[in-house]
Structures are given as structure tokens and as C-alpha cells.
Amino acid sequence: MEALLDSALRLAAPLLLAALGELLVERAGVLNIGVEGMMLTGAFAAFVAAVATGSSAAGVVAGAAAACALGALFAYFAVARRIDQIVVGTAINLLALGATGVGVRAIYPGGAPTAPTVADLVLPGLATLPIFGRSLFAQTPFVYGGALAAAAIALFLRGTRLGLRLRAVGESARAADAEGVNVTALRVCAVLAGALFAGFAGANLSLAQSNSFTEGMTAGRGFIALAVVIFGGWRPWGIALAAIFFGAASALQFRLQAGGVPIPYPAFLMFPYLVTLAVLAFATRRAHSPEDLGRPYRREAG
Amino acid sequence: MTARAAALAALRPVLSVVLALGMLSLGLLLLGYAPLPALLALASGAFGSSAAWTATLLKASPLLLTGLAVALSFRCGVWNIGAEGQLYAGALAATAVTTRLLPGAPAAILAPLMSLAGAAGGALLAAIAGALRAFRGVSEVISTILLNFVAIQAVALAVHGPLQEASRAYPQSDALPAAALLPAFGRLHLGVAIAVTLAFGVQLLIFRTALGFRMRAVGLSPVAARFAGISPERHALVSIAIAGALAGLAGAFEVAGVTERLYEGLSPGYGYTAIAVALLARLNPLAVLPAALFFGALEAGAGAMQRTAGVPSVVTQIVQGLVILVFVAIPFEGRRAPLPGAPADGAA
Numbered sequence: 001m002e003a004l005l006d007s008a009l010r011l012a013a014p015l016l017l018a019a020l021g022e023l024l025v026e027r028a029g030v031l032n033i034g035v036e037g038m039m040l041t042g043a044f045a046a047f048v049a050a051v052a053t054g055s056s057a058a059g060v061v062a063g064a065a066a067a068c069a070l071g072a073l074f075a076y077f078a079v080a081r082r083i084d085q086i087v088v089g090t091a092i093n094l095l096a097l098g099a100t101g102v103g104v105r106a107i108y109p110g111g112a113p114t115a116p117t118v119a120d121l122v123l124p125g126l127a128t129l130p131i132f133g134r135s136l137f138a139q140t141p142f143v144y145g146g147a148l149a150a151a152a153i154a155l156f157l158r159g160t161r162l163g164l165r166l167r168a169v170g171e172s173a174r175a176a177d178a179e180g181v182n183v184t185a186l187r188v189c190a191v192l193a194g195a196l197f198a199g200f201a202g203a204n205l206s207l208a209q210s211n212s213f214t215e216g217m218t219a220g221r222g223f224i225a226l227a228v229v230i231f232g233g234w235r236p237w238g239i240a241l242a243a244i245f246f247g248a249a250s251a252l253q254f255r256l257q258a259g260g261v262p263i264p265y266p267a268f269l270m271f272p273y274l275v276t277l278a279v280l281a282f283a284t285r286r287a288h289s290p291e292d293l294g295r296p297y298r299r300e301a302g
Numbered sequence: 303m304t305a306r307a308a309a310l311a312a313l314r315p316v317l318s319v320v321l322a323l324g325m326l327s328l329g330l331l332l333l334g335y336a337p338l339p340a341l342l343a344l345a346s347g348a349f350g351s352s353a354a355w356t357a358t359l360l361k362a363s364p365l366l367l368t369g370l371a372v373a374l375s376f377r378c379g380v381w382n383i384g385a386e387g388q389l390y391a392g393a394l395a396a397t398a399v400t401t402r403l404l405p406g407a408p409a410a411i412l413a414p415l416m417s418l419a420g421a422a423g424g425a426l427l428a429a430i431a432g433a434l435r436a437f438r439g440v441s442e443v444i445s446t447i448l449l450n451f452v453a454i455q456a457v458a459l460a461v462h463g464p465l466q467e468a469s470r471a472y473p474q475s476d477a478l479p480a481a482a483l484l485p486a487f488g489r490l491h492l493g494v495a496i497a498v499t500l501a502f503g504v505q506l507l508i509f510r511t512a513l514g515f516r517m518r519a520v521g522l523s524p525v526a527a528r529f530a531g532i533s534p535e536r537h538a539l540v541s542i543a544i545a546g547a548l549a550g551l552a553g554a555f556e557v558a559g560v561t562e563r564l565y566e567g568l569s570p571g572y573g574y575t576a577i578a579v580a581l582l583a584r585l586n587p588l589a590v591l592p593a594a595l596f597f598g599a600l601e602a603g604a605g606a607m608q609r610t611a612g613v614p615s616v617v618t619q620i621v622q623g624l625v626i627l628v629f630v631a632i633p634f635e636g637r638r639a640p641l642p643g644a645p646a647d648g649a650a
Binding site for chain 2: 031033073077081083084086087088090091092093094095096097098099101102103105106215220223224226227230264265266267269270273274276277280281282289293294
């Protein structure tokens with residue numbers, strides 16, 4: 001049980017980080033389905049930089065920076081040029097998959113080496129607590145980072161003027177504009193912040209969950225992050241719980257596969273998606289999803 | 303639209319492809335590959351021999367069907383990202399019917415039934431997304447992405463369980479009975495011709511029928527359509543169901559014309575490439591023909607390029623991404639709607 005919680009949290013961390021970033025983007029009214037590509041780019045850049053410098057910290061920074069660059073590309077097309085967000089996100093995903101796949105082979109013709117990893121951080125005292133001490137407090141820093149980010153984003157959205165403006169832009173860009181909020185600037189910032197988190201999530205994959213980069217290693221986690229945002233009701237704490245739920249489902253699947261239990265494991269992988277669909281179907285939409293989600297804002301339009 | 307603007311609009315796809323290939327060459331040069339031999343190897347791998355042509359057409363065929371699916375739903379303002387899942391649902395249904403339900407039926411019955419099952423499987427999965435949007439207001443973007451995963455896991459479940467081959471050696475289905483396979487000319491199966499015919503069919507449906515007119519009206523402005531008594535919800539559901547049937551057919555044709563079995567990872571992402579195909583075709587069904595041929599050639603030629611020029615075949619994904627970005631970045635007249643068929647008032 002302890003081991004299961006431990007691996008559930010480890011598997012949840014990249015989903016949580018990517019989903020928290022996407023939360024900021026969606027709360028500003030932008031739907032970024034390019035998270036997958038940004039995460040993959042983050043994983044790739046983090047790996048390359050960590051191998052080159054021998055420092056996993058430098059890797060994490062590089063991963064975040066590379067994802068941000070892709071975020072800037074998305075922001076230019078989808079926010080500044082107001083091109084459909086789905087189309088731009090799809091292009092970003094294809095580009096990232098191709099560029100990182102070619103890149104890893106071009107840089108390491110003999111096969112990708114192993115990178116220095118981000119070591120687990122054992123919190124003294126807390127980790128010796130009975131029952132869940134080790135699962136909770138002898139974790140990868142990405143787990144702590146995700147928890148802190150969830151708290152920080154909750155405070156930001158609820159308690160700061162900028163957070164309020166961000167939400168206003170997502171609910172009604174026109175009203176926010178009338179109040180003097182710079183819709184485009186705020187949306188660009190939100191996209192960049194979302195890309196930053198996707199970059200961290202990618203670094204988590206290549207420098208903590210594994211110590212290498214393989215082509216397409218995100219394997220749909222960016223899309224799962226989109227589901228996590230919805231399942232979490234566009235709220236930071238809801239998203240944390242949703243990420244743990246998805247993490248637990250895949251931890252359980254690995255366990256079953258290894259243990260030879262006669263329950264077919266794809267059933268466990270399918271379950272979270274079905275639950276998310278059910279949540280979408282039965283939750284009242286207006287109460288949750290930002291009203292202007294996915295709509296480019298054009299001042300002269302009306 | 304002026305004559306000049308019309309010409310520019312028609313040139314956009316060609317210009318996008320040329321620019322994307324140019325940018326790719328530049329990138330290859332930076333990474334230390336020689337671009338010209340790579341592109342030549344790609345071209346010869348796609349069109350250099352009759353075997354190359356066959357490979358290209360076999361890759362283009364599922365792209366054509368899924369590309370038509372995407373074009374049809376986008377025309378109605380339905381952002382169907384689910385062609386990949388619908389393809390898998392079609393392959394799953396076709397395999398289930400032919401290997402489990404009616405394995406002994408004669409060819410005259412089984413092959414058509416296999417195709418119908420594939421179309422029905424894809425349509426059913428797509429209709430879930432359509433119904434969620436129509437009755438519960440759930441964005442089809444999200445639901446189709448989720449349903450892709452559901453379909454892919456359902457295939458995994460099936461080939462590890464009820465549909466696994468009798469010998470239980472590998473996670474794959476039994477070979478489809480010979481009577482279920484599509485008639486083939488060499489390796490080229492009848493599904494390719496059917497797909498081409500369907501491109502004309504979808505063109506007629508969209509531009510020459512009342513239903514097509516109403517779907518386009520919904521795509522251009524759901525608000526205006528509602529005032530005209532056209533239900534956006536119902537037409538979204540119908541368009542995505544037809545799209546699902548087309549993508550499902552692509553899956554059925556893959557198992558009954560190419561792989562002859564169902565297994566995980568059957569599609570190399572045809573349903574996602576389909577989005578690039580449809581956009582490049584400017585959502586015109588007949589233009590999906592050359593667009594699918596182009597991306598099919600890329601898929602088929604990439605292997606040859608990897609073998610002879612050492613350039614990883616995954617560069618095709620870069621080309622797909624670049625083509626989309628360059629295409630949308632080229633300014634053209636009629637700035638209101640970013641795409642033909644995209645809702646001009648931005649209501650998603």
C-alpha cells in the first residue's frame with residue numbers, strides 16, 4: 001500500500017505539473033492542446049542539457065526554457081494572430097514529436113546515453129513518520145514542486161488582483177477589455193506560464209521517472225493533463241486530486257501487469273478516461289469551464 | 303473574392319508545402335544531413351517504382367478516409383480530433399465481426415459486412431462525442447481526445463482478451479478469414495478505390511445536398527443557422543457520425559486489406575495526420591485526394607530516406623507540423639474566418 005502510494009504520487013507529478021500550467025492557460029480562455037508537444041520538448045531539452053552539463057538542475061532549467069520557446073510560438077499564432085487554437089496546438093504537437101525524434105538521433109548517433117537524474121529529497125523527520133512517511137516525504141522534488149505550485153496557483157487565482165484579471169479574461173474577454181485589462185498580453189503570459197509548467201513536467205519524465213529520452217516518451221501524457229484539468233473542475237486542488245487519481249490508475253496497472261493478476265490491465269488504463277467523460281457528461285458545464293474558453297478575442301468584432 | 307485573391311487561395315497549399323520542405327532542408331542542413339540526397343531518396347521511395355507507388359497509395363488510403371472525416375466535421379464547425387480513435391473502433395468492430403461473429407460466412411456477405419461493421423464502429427464512437435456536445439454541451443475537442451484513448455485501450459483489451467488469437471502467443475487477433483479480406487490487385491486492395499470514390503461522394507454530400515448545405519451553414523455561423531431553423535446540435539451530431547463512419551472504414555480497410563490482423567499500434571497516427579491533410583485541402587473533399595497522396599508519399603518515402611540517406615523517418619512529423627503552421631501563417635483575403643468552415647463568430 002505504501003509502495004503503491006509512492007508510485008502513484010510519482011506518476012501523478014508530471015500530470016499535475018502539466019495540468020496546473022494548462023489550468024492557467026484555460027482560465028485565461030485559451031485551450032492549448034499543444035501541451036503534449038511542449039512537454040515532449042521539455043523532456044528532450046532537459047535531457048540534452050543535463051547530459052551536456054552533467055547537472056540535472058541545468059537540465060530542468062533548459063527543459064522549461066525550451067518549452068517556453070514553443071509556448072511563444074503557440075502564443076504568436078493562437079493569441080496574437082488569432083489562428084484557431086486547435087489547429088496551432090496540433091501543429092505544435094507534430095513539430096515537437098518530429099523535431100525531438102530527429103534531434104535525439106542526430107545528437108546521439110550511437111543511442112541516447114543516460115543523464116544525471118534529479119535525486120529524491122528525503123525530508124528529515126517527516127520521512128520517518130509511520131505509515132505514509134516515506135511515501136509522502138521521501139519523494140522526487142517534482143512531487144513537492146507540484147504540491148507547492150497547486151497551493152501557489154490557488155492563492156494566485158483567488159487572492160491576487162492579477163489572478164482575478166486572468167479569470168476575468170477567461171470568462172469574458174470583452175468585459176475584461178472594457179475594464180482596461182490587456183487581454184492579449186495577459187493571454188500570452190498565461191500561455192508562457194503554461195508552457196513553463198509543461199517543460200517542468202517533461203523534465204520530470206526524462207530526469208526523474210527515467211534517466212533517458214526516447215522518441216515520443218510523453219506517450220499522450222499531455223492529453224491526459226487536459227483531462228486532468230477537466231476532471232479537477234478547473235480548480236487547483238481538484239486538479240491535484242485528479243492527477244493522483246490518474247497516477248494511481250497507472251500505478252495499479254503496472255502492479256497488476258507485474259503481478260500476473262488475471263484482470264486485463266488496459267481496463268485500468270481506460271478507466272480514468274471513462275470517468276472523465278462521465279464527469280463531463282453529468283457535471284453542469286456552466287459552473288466550471290471558463291466561458292470564453294477557446295475563443296480568440298478580437299476587439300473590433302462587435 | 304477577386305481573381306487575384308482566388309489564385310492566392312488556391313496557391314496557398316502548394317506554397318505551404320514548398321516552404322515547409324524548404325524549412326525542413328534548412329533544418330537537416332543544420333543537423334549535418336545533406337538535404338538534397340535526402341529529399342531525392344524520399345521521392346524515389348514514394349514514386350520511384352511500382353512497389354513504391356503501391357506503398358504510397360496504401361499509406362494515402364487511410365489518410366484520405368480520415369482526412370475526409372476531419373474535413374466533413376470541420377466544415378460543420380465540429381472540431382473532431384477523434385479520427386484516430388474512430389479508426390481503431392472501426393478496425394475493432396471489423397475484426398470482431400469477421401473473426402468471432404460470422405467467421406464462416408461466404409465472401410459475398412462477409413467482406414461487405416466487415417466494411418459495414420467498421421463504419422458502424424467508427425460512427426458509434428464519434429456519435430458519443432456528438433451526443434455529449436448536442437445534449438450536454440461538452441466540447442467535442444476534449445471528448446474526442448478522451449475517446450481516442452478509450453478506443454486504443456479497448457483494442458488493447460480485445461487483443462489481450464476476447465479477440466486474442468487462438469494460439470495465445472501474441473497480443474493480436476486471429477488472421478481475418480480469407481472471405482473477409484478485400485479483393486486485391488497485387489498488394490493494392492479494393493479499399494483504395496472505394497476511398498477515392500468516397501471523396502467524390504463527400505464532395506457531393508457537402509456541396510450538392512440539402513444536408514450538406516445545412517451542415518456548412520452551421521459551420522459558418524451556428525447563430526445564423528439557428529435563426530434559419532437549422533439545429534446546430536443535430537447537425538453537429540450527424541456530421542461527426544458520418545465522419546466517424548469514414549474513419550472507421552479506414553480502420554476496417556487496414557485490417558482487411560493490409561495487416562489482416564488487429565493489434566495494438568495498428569495506426570501510425572493516421573487520424574492525427576488527417577488534420578494536416580484536411581487543412582492542406584482547405585476542407586475541400588476533392589482536394590483531400592492530392593493532400594492525402596502527398597502525406598502518404600511522405601510516410602512511404604520516409605523509410606527509404608532513413609535507409610539510404612540516414613535521415614530519421616520521424617521528420618515526416620516535422621513536415622506535417624510545418625505545413626500546418628506555414629499554411630495558416632500565409633495571409634490571405636477574407637480575414638474574418640481563419641479557415642473555410644470555421645465559425646466566423648468564433649463560437650466553438
